[in-house]
Amino acid sequence: MRLIGSLTSPYVRKVRIVLAEKKLDYELVLDDPWAANTQAPAFNPLGKVPCLILDENETLFDSRVIVEYLDTLSPVGRLIPPPGRERIAVKRWEAIADGIMDAATSMIQESRRPQEQQSASWADRQKGKIYAALDHMNSLLGEQPYCTGVNLCLADIAVGAALGYLDFRNPSLDWRARHANLARLTEKLDARPSFVSTRPPDA
Known part of the structure; x- marks a missing residue:
């Protein structure tokens, strides 16, 4: 592949x-x-x-x-449950994490436009989406070790990739200050070899 x-x-x-x-x-x-x-x-x-x-x-x-x-290619470390409520829960986490990525990348693209063409209200709208998503995920995670319970799954990978991108491209957001549960999860994920080996080159 x-x-x-x-x-x-x-x-x-x-x-x-x-x-x-x-x-x-x-x-x-x-x-x-x-x-x-x-x-x-x-x-x-x-x-x-x-x-x-x-x-x-x-x-x-x-x-x-x-x-x-x-x-589906390997039974090693299944990351997505079979069809049912558990699968929907994982895909819901992935959707909101992807939404954070969408908003963050939109902010980056807006910042690269000529200064006179940039829209502060557009950037603020994307920032509002990010904070709302972070608040929701932080509350949903609670004290659980991982997003959907005790085992790593696609939900955690999606969330970890999204939060890693905020650290990489939007460090001024300082999301950890208000989201202790997500900060705890990120610390654990960032120690995994799969996360270490895929960090962006300047991160």
Whole structure:
């Protein structure tokens, strides 16, 4: 398998963490979807990363689709429960974590526009989404060791990738100050080899 993506994308990092946790072999092909010579549109009509190219040259895109597929490839460390309430709970965590990534990446893109074209109200709206999501996740996590109980699952990987991206791109948000439960979870996740090996290069 080949994974098309960048070292700084939180969506790509989520997939790479799953690959590491599942002990699956793959080739990482670096690509900047914002560059003029990006390969992404050849594999994803939306021009986004990550893209996973399978041995049969079939292509999967969108991190949620890719990680669901990867979890079926090996019984090692199953990360997504079978269909039912537990599975829905995991996917709900993933959805809100991805929402944080969406808002954070939107803030970054807005900050890269010419100063006179930037919208402070747009940035504030994204920041509000992030804080609301953090408050919700912190409350939902409570004193549990992991997002859905006592075992690591996709929910934790998605949340860890999202919070890692805030640390990387939006450190001024200082999310730990108000979210002790998430800070405790992040400290535990950051010690895992799958998280250590996928940290962005400047983090």
